[in-house]
Amino acid sequence: MENRAIFSGRLLACLLVFPQLAISLIFFYWPAAQALWQSFLVQDAFGLSTEFVWFENYVNLLKTPEYYQAIGTTFFFSLLVVFFSLAFGLLLAVMANRNIAGVQIYRTFLIIPYAVAPAVASVLFIFMFQPGLGMIARALQRNGVDWNPVLNGNHAMILIVVVAVWNQISYNFLFFLAGLQSIPRSVIEAAAIDGARPMRRFWTIVFPLLSPTTFFLIIVNITYAFFNTLGIIDTATEGGPNGSTATLVYKVFLDGKAGSDLGGSAAQSVILMIIVIVLTAIQFRYVEKKVHY
Amino acid sequence: MALRHFGAAAAVALTVGMTASPALAVTEIQWWHAMTGPNNDVVVKLANDFNASQSDYKIVPTFKGSYADTLNAGIAAFRAGNAPGIMQVFEVGTATMMAAKGAIKPVSDLMKEQGEKFDPQSYLPAITGYYSTAKGEMLSFPFNSSSMVMWVNLDALKKAGIDAPPKTWPEVFADAKKLHATSPTCGFSSSWITWGLIEQFSAWHNIPIGTKANGLDGFDTVLEFNNPLETKLLENLVELQKDKSYDYSGRTNTGEGRFTSGECGLYMTSSAFYPNVKANAKFNYTAVPMPYFPDVKDAPQNSIIGGASLWVMGGKSKEEYKGIAKFFTFLSDTDRQVYLHEVSGYLPITKAAYDKTKASGFYEKNPILEVPLKELTNKPPTENSRGLRFGGMVQMRDVWSEEIEAALAGKKSAKEALDAAVSRGNQMLRQFERTATK
Numbered sequence: 001m002e003n004r005a006i007f008s009g010r011l012l013a014c015l016l017v018f019p020q021l022a023i024s025l026i027f028f029y030w031p032a033a034q035a036l037w038q039s040f041l042v043q044d045a046f047g048l049s050t051e052f053v054w055f056e057n058y059v060n061l062l063k064t065p066e067y068y069q070a071i072g073t074t075f076f077f078s079l080l081v082v083f084f085s086l087a088f089g090l091l092l093a094v095m096a097n098r099n100i101a102g103v104q105i106y107r108t109f110l111i112i113p114y115a116v117a118p119a120v121a122s123v124l125f126i127f128m129f130q131p132g133l134g135m136i137a138r139a140l141q142r143n144g145v146d147w148n149p150v151l152n153g154n155h156a157m158i159l160i161v162v163v164a165v166w167n168q169i170s171y172n173f174l175f176f177l178a179g180l181q182s183i184p185r186s187v188i189e190a191a192a193i194d195g196a197r198p199m200r201r202f203w204t205i206v207f208p209l210l211s212p213t214t215f216f217l218i219i220v221n222i223t224y225a226f227f228n229t230l231g232i233i234d235t236a237t238e239g240g241p242n243g244s245t246a247t248l249v250y251k252v253f254l255d256g257k258a259g260s261d262l263g264g265s266a267a268q269s270v271i272l273m274i275i276v277i278v279l280t281a282i283q284f285r286y287v288e289k290k291v292h293y
Numbered sequence: 294m295a296l297r298h299f300g301a302a303a304a305v306a307l308t309v310g311m312t313a314s315p316a317l318a319v320t321e322i323q324w325w326h327a328m329t330g331p332n333n334d335v336v337v338k339l340a341n342d343f344n345a346s347q348s349d350y351k352i353v354p355t356f357k358g359s360y361a362d363t364l365n366a367g368i369a370a371f372r373a374g375n376a377p378g379i380m381q382v383f384e385v386g387t388a389t390m391m392a393a394k395g396a397i398k399p400v401s402d403l404m405k406e407q408g409e410k411f412d413p414q415s416y417l418p419a420i421t422g423y424y425s426t427a428k429g430e431m432l433s434f435p436f437n438s439s440s441m442v443m444w445v446n447l448d449a450l451k452k453a454g455i456d457a458p459p460k461t462w463p464e465v466f467a468d469a470k471k472l473h474a475t476s477p478t479c480g481f482s483s484s485w486i487t488w489g490l491i492e493q494f495s496a497w498h499n500i501p502i503g504t505k506a507n508g509l510d511g512f513d514t515v516l517e518f519n520n521p522l523e524t525k526l527l528e529n530l531v532e533l534q535k536d537k538s539y540d541y542s543g544r545t546n547t548g549e550g551r552f553t554s555g556e557c558g559l560y561m562t563s564s565a566f567y568p569n570v571k572a573n574a575k576f577n578y579t580a581v582p583m584p585y586f587p588d589v590k591d592a593p594q595n596s597i598i599g600g601a602s603l604w605v606m607g608g609k610s611k612e613e614y615k616g617i618a619k620f621f622t623f624l625s626d627t628d629r630q631v632y633l634h635e636v637s638g639y640l641p642i643t644k645a646a647y648d649k650t651k652a653s654g655f656y657e658k659n660p661i662l663e664v665p666l667k668e669l670t671n672k673p674p675t676e677n678s679r680g681l682r683f684g685g686m687v688q689m690r691d692v693w694s695e696e697i698e699a700a701l702a703g704k705k706s707a708k709e710a711l712d713a714a715v716s717r718g719n720q721m722l723r724q725f726e727r728t729a730t731k
Contacts, residue, residue, distance in 0.1 A: 038684035046393040047372045051728070086353065088583070131478070131540075134549055139477060150543040151534075151702050238690075240544065241698040258361055259688030260389065 017133060032273065038266035045260035057267035066243055067251070067268075074247040077161065085165045086214070087220055089172025094159075094202070097180045101139035102103070102246050107177065114170035118228065122235035125163045149237065153244025156237045164229045172217055178188035182207070211291045219283060226276060248272045313577040318439035320612040322620070323377035327363040327601070331568070332437070332637050341634075343623050352379075357475055360601060363699055364389070367606075371396055376606040378613050379620075379685060381436060383601045383687035385422060387452030388508065391432055392605050392684060392729035398614070400621065401430040404718030407618035415625075419595055423603050427510040433602040434621050437639040439565040440596045440665035441493045442662040443584060447577040448474065449558035458581045466538075466560060472558040472562050473538040473617045479537040483561035484546040487693040488599060489583075490526065491518055497583055497668075498522060498676035499594040503722075507681035509650070512726045514683065516718045522586065528702055534701045536636045541701050544694040564665035567638045580661045582668050594678045596668035599640060634719035640666060683718075684725025692717045 007080060039058070044049045061067050091155050096107050113121075128136040131148050140147040148154040183206060191201045207214075233239060239246030239254060246254070256265030328336045332358060360383035367380040371393075376539040382390055390397055404411035413421050420435045420677070443465075445458040453471040455493040469480035482491050495502045502518055508514040533539035542548025552560035553573040561583065570578055579701050585592040605617055623629070630646030631637065635655060641647045645664060650656065656663040674680075683689060692716045700710035 040727055042724070043391060043726075045368050045389050046396045048393055048395060049728050130547075133554065148540075150548070151541045151698060153702065240542065240695065240696050242702060242704065254691065255688065257365060257686055258691070259721075260365075261685070261688065264724075 028056050035266045035269045039270050041262045055262045070246050070248050070251050081159045081164045082221040083227040085168040085172055088169050090176050092173045093176035110173050111230045112172045118167055121163050121261040122232045123166045151241050156245045160236050163232050175213050181212045183209050215291045320336050321351045321615050322613055322616050324352050324379040325357045325377045326381040327360045335637050366607050377699045380433040380604045381601050382604050388682045388684045392424050395609050398607050399432045400434045403605055407615055409543045409618040409622045419600045419674055420642050422674050423598055433604045435642045436603045438598040438600040440662050440668050441489050442564045444552050444560045445579050446558040461587045479540040479557040481559040482540050482542045482557040487690045489561050497593045498589050499677050503678045506676040508683045512729050516715045519715045565637040580664045595671040597680050624718055685721045688717050689721050
């Protein structure tokens with residue numbers, strides 16, 4: 001049963017762990033420490049004057065109503081993105097997991113959207129949804145929908161959710177498809193012989209067996225919705241209108257880059273980091289228990 | 294075959310390298326800018342012409358992305374000890390640059406030190422005012438300036454039964470309603486809303502945006518644009534937004550296509566929109582000065598500029614400064630300014646260049662290009678119309694836009710939105726003041 005690799009000397013072990021450690025140190029711990037340090041400072045854009053202010057940046061942040069709005073926006077947006085991108089990814093994977101002619105071609109087409117950069121995806125969708133110019137926007141307006149994402153916060157939210165989901169479906173599709181293909185046919189066939197209908201087979205056998213994949217994808221998708229949608233939001237709505245699509249990571253970017261408010265931006269990134277650590281911990285602690293490997 | 298080509302290319306590269314090496318005494322000056330398309334060609338041509346005119350200095354222009362990208366690239370380079378000699382910074386970045394004492398070299402100091410002839414009086418006052426200290430010392434070198442105008446679709450006006458382009462805000466509101474009857478989605482719209490509806494609007498009506506001459510006289514400025522006139526404007530727009538007689542088109546200029554496509558008959562945006570309208574509008578068009586409220590005494594005043602100026606970075610060598618000073622003298626040349634104005638659509642920055650363009654009859658054929666100049670020179674600038682200088686202006690414009698959006702979307706009243714814009718802006722100003730003065 002015991003199947004551990006045992007190293008005779010400490011040196012070899014250290015040597016083997018070193019590259020991974022070095023990468024973590026350089027690309028995670030060092031920048032994280034920098035952000036933490038920066039969050040205690042008030043500094044001008046050029047770095048000419050620096051003042052150590054303890055927790056003032058945090059206090060200021062927690063006094064702004066817009067920050068709480070951003071927290072709410074982030075959770076709402078992430079929930080929608082994770083749910084819809086997983087649901088559609090799974091749906092498409094189930095459909096593509098059948099024995100039909102040309103299945104390879106369908107699969108390839110379903111994977112292609114992942115190759116489109118988020119910013120490019122945004123631009124594509126903006127062209128379609130821009131009031132007065134986009135085809136879809138014009139069609140909506142002709143049919144009596146007062147579509148206007150530059151002024152209506154809900155419309156702007158729909159727009160970025162659609163782009164973010166569209167951009168992520170392929171990734172989820174790919175993993176779900178691989179997951180589906182690793183489920184033994186015999187189990188499903190046995191259930192079919194016992195008279196279980198397709199929906200029942202799916203929810204009682206296939207879906208539970210997919211749980212490791214689903215769990216992995218939930219974490220990846222939450223991270224995606226929290227962090228990687230920055231480009232989409234920047235190109236599609238710039239956080240507007242009235243801050244209704246400004247997620248936490250977008251605010252970090254906006255205040256730090258456009259506003260040159262490095263201290264405030266660093267404080268935000270530290271809080272964001274803590275939120276994500278807590279979220280991930282909760283998932284591993286509680287959700288993972290429901291996963292059957 | 295391919296290999297032989299490679300050999301030949303290498304040989305050529307080698308000879309070029311060797312013949313170029315004796316000229317190593319040439320001082321290279323990096324010029325970071327944000328000009329795209331035809332205006333990028335103008336920048337390259339200016340650099341080439343200057344380089345060809347003498348053999349001691351070489352201006353090397355580099356495109357660094359949008360205005361904000363260029364500013365950020367410059368700041369990052371400075372922090373890494375590697376700033377360019379000249380940086381093009383848009384007008385709202387002025388306070389950020391100015392507050393960075395030691396990071397920049399004021400242009401008036403540079404020209405004096407280098408003994409170059411430099412007379413601030415020869416520039417258009419509305420332009421110099423924006424880039425000068427309270428004492429009148431020019432901090433940066435004006436490069437490309439524009440102002441805001443009202444673009445008019447003459448065909449759409451005729452169709453709506455309107456005889457002449459509107460001059461006042463009440464006329465704009467009335468025309469917007471009539472235009473809306475013919476175009477269900479838009480009568481009147483605008484780009485760069487904070488620039489147009491707060492910054493230009495205040496200057497045009499000679500009312501302050503903030504204390505201390507809109508921040509030009511000190512960083513301890515307090516915003517105060519939540520006044521009755523500004524509230525009246527916003528209330529009217531909110532009312533028109535309800536049926537889309539006015540229809541909001543976003544914070545920047547992404548909605549400008551709504552004018553050229555004929556959707557919005559009236560459109561307020563930068564005069565630099567001209568080349569685009571010329572290329573794309575399939576209707577009779579013109580541009581007129583920004584509207585004003587006729588019940589405001591002495592309105593209109595004068596407009597303020599947009600666009601960018603050139604900043605000289607600190608800590609460079611003597612040779613570099615000498616070259617930059619010579620380059621600025623080269624740029625100020627009247628004929629060169631006339632050329633810049635006519636080819637780029639941006640404004641001439643010197644009085645002599647304006648007069649010369651006028652004398653040549655250029656504006657008779659291109660009356661639209663004179664509209665922003667007439668706005669800028671309408672009256673001598675006052676405390677409220679010299680320009681503005683607020684720290685963190687890029688971020689602040691976002692905050693102001695957010696509040697205007699809240700009003701237009703009906704989430705807040707006009708007054709509530711403006712009060713919030715002012716108080717949120719003031720917090721940012723205090724933060725900026727704190728780092729700027731130390």
